[in-house]
Amino acid sequence: MFTGIxxxxxxxxxxxxxxxxxxxxxxxxxxxxxxxxxxxxICLTATTFDASTFTADIMPETVxxxxxxAAKSExxxxxxxxxxxxxxxxxxxxxxxxxxxxxxxSLAEDKNAVLxxxxxxxxxxxxxxxxxxxxxxxxxxTVASVGANDFTVSLIPHTxxxxxxxxxxxxxxxxxETDIIGKYVEKLMQKRDSGNITKDFLFExxxxx
Numbered sequence: 725m726f727t728g729i730x731x732x733x734x735x736x737x738x739x740x741x742x743x744x745x746x747x748x749x750x751x752x753x754x755x756x757x758x759x760x761x762x763x764x765x766i767c768l769t770a771t772t773f774d775a776s777t778f779t780a781d782i783m784p785e786t787v788x789x790x791x792x793x794a795a796k797s798e799x800x801x802x803x804x805x806x807x808x809x810x811x812x813x814x815x816x817x818x819x820x821x822x823x824x825x826x827x828x829x830s831l832a833e834d835k836n837a838v839l840x841x842x843x844x845x846x847x848x849x850x851x852x853x854x855x856x857x858x859x860x861x862x863x864x865x866t867v868a869s870v871g872a873n874d875f876t877v878s879l880i881p882h883t884x885x886x887x888x889x890x891x892x893x894x895x896x897x898x899x900x901e902t903d904i905i906g907k908y909v910e911k912l913m914q915k916r917d918s919g920n921i922t923k924d925f926l927f928e929x930x931x932x933x
């Protein structure tokens with residue numbers, strides 16, 4: 725699990741052949757083989773590392789569902805190590821399991837902020853609500869508004885400065901992970917509507933003990 729609070733921006737050094745190698749500093753301080761690291765919000769497992777880079781395997785499914793299909797050497801990527809029990813929960817619960825990629829359709833200045841509008845599929849938009857949480861390239865953000873085919877987030881200067889959002893352009897691709905709590909609520913509601921919610925079901929899903 726992650727918080728969506730980015731620790732540093734790394735650079736892709738190599739991608740291809742089912743692997744990605746990323747140059748980093750902070751996330752390497754206490755890295756071990758098998759550690760989970762969110763790369764632009766994608767939960768990847770470190771398989772090898774040295775003093776300045778780490779490498780992770782990437783499955784075809786991961787490439788298909790995320791912005792990795794368009795990634796190239798020297799691209800900036802947001803990095804976050806998995807949270808620990810003592811970590812401050814500054815953002816929201818981020819699993820690192822991307823729902824899909826969206827397209828940046830507009831960037832508009834709003835005094836000291838920038839409004840970023842992202843076009844997304846309906847299957848993603850159904851889980852995005854105004855003033856709710858969303859992770860974009862692994863960054864925990866608040867949804868400013870939701871349209872019929874898109875949604876908008878407001879970016880403060882600090883967020884742009886410490887993440888790869890300063891590199892984003894109109895037409896760019898960005899990873900989207902919607903709020904996992906909303907997904908569970910939707911599934912429970914479907915169970916309720918079908919009449920399948922029972923005491924056993926609630927117990928199995930952690931609602932009773």
